[in-house]
Amino acid sequence: MTLTTFTSTTTPTSKGSNMAPDSHVPTHPFPKAAFADVIDANTRFAETFTDDGLTGRAARELAVVTCMDSRINPLALLGMSAGDVKILRNAGARVTDDVVRTLVLATYLLNVSRVLVIPHSECKMASASEDQIHDTIATQFGIDTRSLDFSVITDQERTLSKDLTKIRSHPLLPPTLIVGGAIYDVRTGCLNPVNA
Numbered sequence: 337m338t339l340t341t342f343t344s345t346t347t348p349t350s351k352g353s354n355m356a357p358d359s360h361v362p363t364h365p366f367p368k369a370a371f372a373d374v375i376d377a378n379t380r381f382a383e384t385f386t387d388d389g390l391t392g393r394a395a396r397e398l399a400v401v402t403c404m405d406s407r408i409n410p411l412a413l414l415g416m417s418a419g420d421v422k423i424l425r426n427a428g429a430r431v432t433d434d435v436v437r438t439l440v441l442a443t444y445l446l447n448v449s450r451v452l453v454i455p456h457s458e459c460k461m462a463s464a465s466e467d468q469i470h471d472t473i474a475t476q477f478g479i480d481t482r483s484l485d486f487s488v489i490t491d492q493e494r495t496l497s498k499d500l501t502k503i504r505s506h507p508l509l510p511p512t513l514i515v516g517g518a519i520y521d522v523r524t525g526c527l528n529p530v531n532a
Contacts, residue, residue: 390419393447398422399439401499402454403429403461407522410454414527422448428461429454430487431499440508450514453499455492457521462489492519497532 368375399422400410410416410423422442424435431453442448455462464472466488473481489495496517503515518529 387418394420394422394442395447396420397447397449399424399442399448399451400454401425401429401431401435401451402520403427403456403459405456405459405522408454408456408520413520413525414452422446428459428487428489429456429499430461430489430495431502432487436502436506436509439503443510443513449512450516451503453496453503453515453517454520454527455489455496455517456519457523459489459492461486462492464488465490493530493532496530500532 396416398414398416398420400414401424402408402410404425404427411418411421414421422438424438426432426435439448439451466486469486469488470481473479496519500515500517503509503513516529517532518527520527
């Protein structure tokens, strides 16, 4: 067997340079002012950081699919900590193809044996039709988003049931995977399990 060694032909850039090794790909300086609060907070966080021993596997064997809504703090509402859970977020807590792809990786490689899908009350994706959302963006911002499918929700429990079935019946996910769904109430903090 012959092993081929590949040698980089790119030249390292000087420190602080805005050009990537491939000069055909432009880079942009980091927008320091826009993220100053985030970087400052991270500096304080890093000063007392103690999670360097975590492995990246889900210690509590749980994956959570939930919405990107900023009112949802998945670890806190489930009584979990960093390293316990794999958290997948998108608009509406939908089980998309990308969520399934990620669950396949999580179940086989990252110690996940159960999945909890958590949509929530007062979700924007459950408050308007697909056409209404496209029209609102077009009217307010002049952008035509009709090439996107936002996967709006007309009936949360029915949609949740379909998404749970999508996980349970997927041929690439283990048949032993435990799957459940619950709707999070953003006004009370309660998680309401759904029979589906």
